[in-house]
Amino acid sequence: MLKTFSLGGVHPAENKFSAGQKIEVLPVPEQVSVPIAQHIGAPSEPVVAKGDEVKVGQLIAKSTGFVSANIHSPVSGKVFKIDDIIDASGYKRKAIIIKTEGDEWDESIDRSEDLITEVTASPEEIIKKVGEAGIVGLGGATFPAHVKLSVPPGKTCEVLILNGVECEPYLTADHQLMMEKGDEIMVGTQILMKALKVEKAIIGIENNKPDAIKHMSELAGKYPGITIQPLKVQYPQGGEKQLIDACIGRQIPSGKLPIEVGAVVQNVGTTLAVYEAVQKNKPLFERVVTVTGKSVSKPSNFLARVGTPLNQLIDAAGGLPEDTGKVIGGGPMMGKALSSTEVPITKGSSGILIMPDEMAKRGKTEACIRCSKCVSVCPMGLSPYLLMTVSDKAIWDRAEEEKIMDCIECGSCSFTCPANRPLLDYIRLGKGKVGQIMRSRTK
Amino acid sequence: MNVVLITIISLGVLGSLAAIILYFVAQKFKVFEDPRIDQVEEVLPAANCGGCGYPGCRAFAEAMVKSDDISDLNCPVGGADTMSAAAAILGKEVAAADPMVAVVRCNGTCENRPRITEYDGATSCTIATSLYGGDTGCSNGCLGLGECVDACAFNAMYMDEETGLPVIIEDNCVSCGACVDACPKNIIELRKKGPKSRRIFVSCVNTDKGAAAKKACSVACIACKKCQKICPFDAITVENNLAYIDYNKCKLCRKCVAECPTNAIHMINFPPPKPKVEKPVAESAE
Amino acid sequence: MNRLTVSPSPHVHSGDSVKKNMYGVIIALVPALAASLYYFGLGAAIVTITAVVSCVFFEWAIQKYLLKNDSTIMDGSAALTGLLLAFNMPSNLPIWIIIIGSLVAIGIGKMSFGGLGNNPFNPALVGRVFLLISFPVQMTLWPKPIVSQAHYLDAETGATPLSVMKEGLANGETVSTMMSKIPSYTELFFGNSGGSAGEIAAAALLIGLIFMLIRKIITWHIPVAIIGSIAVFTGILHLVNPEVYAGPLFHLLTGGVMLGAIFMATDYVSSPMANKGMIIYGIGIGVITVVIRVFGAYPEGVSFAILIMNGFVPLIDKYVKPKRFGEVVKTAKA
Structure with missing residues (x-):
C-alpha cells in the first residue's frame, strides 16, 4: 500500500495532456505588466518611476514587511507607466508596465548552464538571498519563501518535505521541472536543508508520475539525506498539511503551522528558484507555466517571464479554442477563473487551463439529500454541509465552533456533491466573516 | 368522605406553603427594572429591525432610558413622531431627525452596462465580490444578485428583472439600513428623503477614471466636475473620480442634473419637466 | 468568442448526481424485486406497480397543486420510496390500502417536511407503520411463497417464521x-x-x-x-x-x-x-x-x-x- 494522507480526499480525472512536453522558452514579450501584489502579505512598493530604464533582474518593487516579497524586472526596457490594471484577482490593482527593449540581463546574474553543486553560503546568507530574490511558494500559494525558512525561536525543524505531488489535475509544470532540472532541484534541496539545519529531506511524488519518481530516485543517490517518497494519487495531497501527514504521518493541530510538527514544506519549483538565487544570483522573474485544456491544440509547458499577458502563452499553445467557455489561472480544483485573457501571469501562475463551454457551467443546484459524501471526502474532517448552512444563515459563532477556519478550500466537497451545491462558495464566505470576527476580537 | 377531606386539607396546606415561599423568594430576588422601559417600548414600532443600532426594540428602549442625552439615538422606523412620544415619557429632548430613505446608487442596467463575463457561482453578492469585480466592466457597480432584497425585512425592495437592479419601494422603506449593510459594494446609501420626497443624487459609485468608467457603463460618473462647478451651494464634491452630493447642502435646484453629460445625476419625484423655469430658492422653501 | 464564465473553484465536478444515486439504489433493489416476483408472482407485481405509480403520482400532484414548485419526480426518489414501501407490504394487500400507504408515505412522510432532503423519518417506513397500525389484519396476512405465484387477493396465507417462533415461545414451547x-x-x-x-x-x-x-x-x-x-x-x-x-x-x-x-x-x-x-x-x-x-x-x-x-x-x-x-x-x- 502506497502512503497517502489519512482523511478524505477525492480522485478527479487527471487529464495531464501536457505531460512529457519539454519546457519551451517563451519569447520575451513586447510589454509586461508586473502586478505589485502577487504574493501573500503586504504589496510591494515600486522603486522605479515612469521612464526609468531597467534591466532583467533589476529590483523594481521592494518588499514592505516581513511577509512580503521583492519584485524584479522580467525584461529590459523602459518603465512605460505605473497604473491600475485588471489582474488575476478580477480587480484593478497597481502594476508596473514595462516596454521591452532588447534582453539585457543584470551583470551579477550567472547565465551559464553549469551545475554548481558546492553550497558555500551560510544558513543566514541563504535566507537573506532567498528573501532578496523575491522567492515565493511557486505551487500557487505564493507565500514568501524566506518566511518559511526562518524557523521561529523555540522550534526546531526536523525534516524538509518537498512537494513534487502536483495533485491538481491537468497541471504538469512541476512534473516537467523534475524531469529536466532534477539536479538543480537536488542542489536546491541541499541549500534548503542547510538553511533549515536539517539532515533529512523527503520529496513526495504521486504515483502517476513514475518517470519522475525513477529519475529523482536515481539522482537522490548522489545527494546525502534526500529520499523520494512515492505517494498514492489522491487530491489534495499537495496541501501542506496533507503532504506532511502522507510523508511522515504527523498531523498539524488546528490553527498551527507545519513547524509545530517539525516540518517545513517547499514546492519543487520553489526549490529550483532557491538554487538559481543562491548559486546563480538570479532573482525570481520567470517560471514554468502549463497551458492546457481539452480543446487546446498544443498543450505545453512554457518558461515564461512574469508579467507576460496570458493570451501570449495561449497563442503559443495553438491559440484560444473556438469553444472556450472558461479560462482558469491554476488547476481546476483551486484555480481562479479569469475574466479576461489579458491578465498577466504572476509568480503564482502554475498553469492556464482552458475549459470548453460545455464544461464551464456548473450543474443545477438541488436540495441537500444528506448523503454525507462531503463529510467523507473532507481532508480536514469537517462537515461541509453544516458549514454551508451556518454561513448562509450567518450563524458565525457556530461556524467558528465547527472549525470553519480549518478549511483549506480544496474544493473536494463541491466536487463530490451529487446535488451540485456550492458548498465551498459559502464556506469561503463564512471563513472570511469568521476570520474578521476573530481578528477584531484579538485587537 | 374522610379521604376527600384529608386530601383537600393537605393539598390546601401544601399550596399555601408554596405560595408563601414563592412570595418571599420573589421579594428577595426581585430585579428592579425601570418601569419607563416598558412604557417606551410600548410606543416603539416593535419591528426589531436593528436599524437603530441596538438588538431589538427593548434594548433601544433601555438605552433611551439610561442615557441622559438621547439626541444621538433615533428610531428610523418610527420617525419623529415615535421619538417625540418616547422623549415625552422620559421628559428628555429629542433632536428632530430628517426622515431618510434608501437609495440605490447604480444605474448600470443591462442596456447601459454590457455584460462581459458570465458569473456562475452561488447567488450571493458577497461571494461574487470576493471572486472578482463583477460580470461587467465596472467593478464598483451592482451585481444584481439581490442580497439587499433578501436583507430587507419590510418588503421595501425588489429586483427589477429587466434592468437587473434592485428597486426601493419608498412607501415601505423605513430606512433601517439593513440593505446598506448587506451590499458588499456599498452602493446603497441612506439619504434624506427630502421635501415631498424629492431628492437628487449621483446614481453611480464607479471610481475608475473617466474613459474607463464611460467604456464600462454609458451612464457612469466620469468625474468631469461640471456638476461641482455649477452647483451654487457647494453641495457637490468630486473625490476618487466620483461625484457625491451632500444631501444636507443640496437645495434641489437641479442645475447639476441638466449639466451632467452622462445623466449620472438622478432626480426623483419632481413634477414632469415643465418649460425651463428654475427657481431654486422657491423649491427649498417648501 | 463566447463570454467567459467566471465562477469560484472548483471548476470540475465528479459527475455524481442525486439521480444517479437514487437510480443506483433502485438497480440494487432489482435482485430483491426478482426474488419477490418469483416467490409471490402476480401479487408482488400488482403491489409493486401500484405503490411505485401512486408514490410518483402523489409527489407530482402535491408539488404541482399544493407546493407549486418544480417537480422532482424525475430524480427517482419517489419511485424509490414506492419500491421500498411495496417491499415492506404483504403481496396480497388490496390496492386501496396501498394507495393510502403511498399517500401517507409521500404526503406526510416526505412532502409535509418540505420534500426531498428535509424529511426526518424514512417516508416508506412512515407509510408502512401507518398501515401496520391502521390495518393490522391485512398487514399481517402473509401469502405463502411459490404456491401463491398466480394469486393476488386470494393467495393462501400463513405465518412468518418470526410469528411462528413468537407464538410458540409464548405457549411454552422450546x-x-x-x-x-x-x-x-x-x-x-x-x-x-x-x-x-x-x-x-x-x-x-x-x-x-x-x-x-x-x-x-x-x-x-x-x-x-x-x-x-x-x-x-x-x-x-x-x-x-x-x-x-x-x-x-x-x-x-x-x-x-x-x-x-x-x-x-x-x-x-x-x-x-x-x-x-x-x-x-x-x-x-x-x-x-x-x-x-x-x-x-x-x-x-x-x-x-x-x-x-x-x-x-x-x-x-x-x-x-x-x-x-x-x-x-x-x-x-x-
Whole structure:
C-alpha cells in the first residue's frame, strides 16, 4: 500500500495532456505588466518611476514587511507607466508596465548552464538571498519563501518535505521541472536543508508520475539525506498539511503551522528558484507555466517571464479554442477563473487551463439529500454541509465552533456533491466573516 | 368522605406553603427594572429591525432610558413622531431627525452596462465580490444578485428583472439600513428623503477614471466636475473620480442634473419637466 | 468568442448526481424485486406497480397543486420510496390500502417536511407503520411463497417464521422444537418463507448491498453496525438460554433485518452524517430491533427501530462529529 494522507480526499480525472512536453522558452514579450501584489502579505512598493530604464533582474518593487516579497524586472526596457490594471484577482490593482527593449540581463546574474553543486553560503546568507530574490511558494500559494525558512525561536525543524505531488489535475509544470532540472532541484534541496539545519529531506511524488519518481530516485543517490517518497494519487495531497501527514504521518493541530510538527514544506519549483538565487544570483522573474485544456491544440509547458499577458502563452499553445467557455489561472480544483485573457501571469501562475463551454457551467443546484459524501471526502474532517448552512444563515459563532477556519478550500466537497451545491462558495464566505470576527476580537 | 377531606386539607396546606415561599423568594430576588422601559417600548414600532443600532426594540428602549442625552439615538422606523412620544415619557429632548430613505446608487442596467463575463457561482453578492469585480466592466457597480432584497425585512425592495437592479419601494422603506449593510459594494446609501420626497443624487459609485468608467457603463460618473462647478451651494464634491452630493447642502435646484453629460445625476419625484423655469430658492422653501 | 464564465473553484465536478444515486439504489433493489416476483408472482407485481405509480403520482400532484414548485419526480426518489414501501407490504394487500400507504408515505412522510432532503423519518417506513397500525389484519396476512405465484387477493396465507417462533415461545414451547416448524436456514437465505414482498430473500438483498458498496452509493457503516449488533445481542441471549432465545442466524435471516439494514436504515436523508454517528445509529437500530422482537408484543421490530433511531439523528449529528484532522495524532516533539 502506497502512503497517502489519512482523511478524505477525492480522485478527479487527471487529464495531464501536457505531460512529457519539454519546457519551451517563451519569447520575451513586447510589454509586461508586473502586478505589485502577487504574493501573500503586504504589496510591494515600486522603486522605479515612469521612464526609468531597467534591466532583467533589476529590483523594481521592494518588499514592505516581513511577509512580503521583492519584485524584479522580467525584461529590459523602459518603465512605460505605473497604473491600475485588471489582474488575476478580477480587480484593478497597481502594476508596473514595462516596454521591452532588447534582453539585457543584470551583470551579477550567472547565465551559464553549469551545475554548481558546492553550497558555500551560510544558513543566514541563504535566507537573506532567498528573501532578496523575491522567492515565493511557486505551487500557487505564493507565500514568501524566506518566511518559511526562518524557523521561529523555540522550534526546531526536523525534516524538509518537498512537494513534487502536483495533485491538481491537468497541471504538469512541476512534473516537467523534475524531469529536466532534477539536479538543480537536488542542489536546491541541499541549500534548503542547510538553511533549515536539517539532515533529512523527503520529496513526495504521486504515483502517476513514475518517470519522475525513477529519475529523482536515481539522482537522490548522489545527494546525502534526500529520499523520494512515492505517494498514492489522491487530491489534495499537495496541501501542506496533507503532504506532511502522507510523508511522515504527523498531523498539524488546528490553527498551527507545519513547524509545530517539525516540518517545513517547499514546492519543487520553489526549490529550483532557491538554487538559481543562491548559486546563480538570479532573482525570481520567470517560471514554468502549463497551458492546457481539452480543446487546446498544443498543450505545453512554457518558461515564461512574469508579467507576460496570458493570451501570449495561449497563442503559443495553438491559440484560444473556438469553444472556450472558461479560462482558469491554476488547476481546476483551486484555480481562479479569469475574466479576461489579458491578465498577466504572476509568480503564482502554475498553469492556464482552458475549459470548453460545455464544461464551464456548473450543474443545477438541488436540495441537500444528506448523503454525507462531503463529510467523507473532507481532508480536514469537517462537515461541509453544516458549514454551508451556518454561513448562509450567518450563524458565525457556530461556524467558528465547527472549525470553519480549518478549511483549506480544496474544493473536494463541491466536487463530490451529487446535488451540485456550492458548498465551498459559502464556506469561503463564512471563513472570511469568521476570520474578521476573530481578528477584531484579538485587537 | 374522610379521604376527600384529608386530601383537600393537605393539598390546601401544601399550596399555601408554596405560595408563601414563592412570595418571599420573589421579594428577595426581585430585579428592579425601570418601569419607563416598558412604557417606551410600548410606543416603539416593535419591528426589531436593528436599524437603530441596538438588538431589538427593548434594548433601544433601555438605552433611551439610561442615557441622559438621547439626541444621538433615533428610531428610523418610527420617525419623529415615535421619538417625540418616547422623549415625552422620559421628559428628555429629542433632536428632530430628517426622515431618510434608501437609495440605490447604480444605474448600470443591462442596456447601459454590457455584460462581459458570465458569473456562475452561488447567488450571493458577497461571494461574487470576493471572486472578482463583477460580470461587467465596472467593478464598483451592482451585481444584481439581490442580497439587499433578501436583507430587507419590510418588503421595501425588489429586483427589477429587466434592468437587473434592485428597486426601493419608498412607501415601505423605513430606512433601517439593513440593505446598506448587506451590499458588499456599498452602493446603497441612506439619504434624506427630502421635501415631498424629492431628492437628487449621483446614481453611480464607479471610481475608475473617466474613459474607463464611460467604456464600462454609458451612464457612469466620469468625474468631469461640471456638476461641482455649477452647483451654487457647494453641495457637490468630486473625490476618487466620483461625484457625491451632500444631501444636507443640496437645495434641489437641479442645475447639476441638466449639466451632467452622462445623466449620472438622478432626480426623483419632481413634477414632469415643465418649460425651463428654475427657481431654486422657491423649491427649498417648501 | 463566447463570454467567459467566471465562477469560484472548483471548476470540475465528479459527475455524481442525486439521480444517479437514487437510480443506483433502485438497480440494487432489482435482485430483491426478482426474488419477490418469483416467490409471490402476480401479487408482488400488482403491489409493486401500484405503490411505485401512486408514490410518483402523489409527489407530482402535491408539488404541482399544493407546493407549486418544480417537480422532482424525475430524480427517482419517489419511485424509490414506492419500491421500498411495496417491499415492506404483504403481496396480497388490496390496492386501496396501498394507495393510502403511498399517500401517507409521500404526503406526510416526505412532502409535509418540505420534500426531498428535509424529511426526518424514512417516508416508506412512515407509510408502512401507518398501515401496520391502521390495518393490522391485512398487514399481517402473509401469502405463502411459490404456491401463491398466480394469486393476488386470494393467495393462501400463513405465518412468518418470526410469528411462528413468537407464538410458540409464548405457549411454552422450546426454541429447538419451534425451529423444526420453520424453513431451514438455506431456505430462509434464498427467501423461501412467508413475509413482506421484498424482505424475504437475504441473498438478493446482499447482492444489492455489494452493488451499492462498489458504486460507493452507501458506506459499510450502517448495515454492518445493524447486522453486527443484532448478531452480538441475540448471540449473547442465545448463549444464556438457547431454549428460550433463538440464535443470531435465525434473527438475521428472518423478517426485515436485511431489507432494513441495507436499504431502509441507509436512507441518506434520515441517517447521520459522520461515520461514527452512523455506527451509533446502526447499533441503536440493532438493539431496539432485538428488544422488540424478544421482549415486546410485536414479532417484528425493524421498522419501529429505524423510525425511533431516525428521531435521534439530529441529536447524533449534533454531538458526533467526524474525526478532525490534527485532533488525535499529536506526535510533535518540542
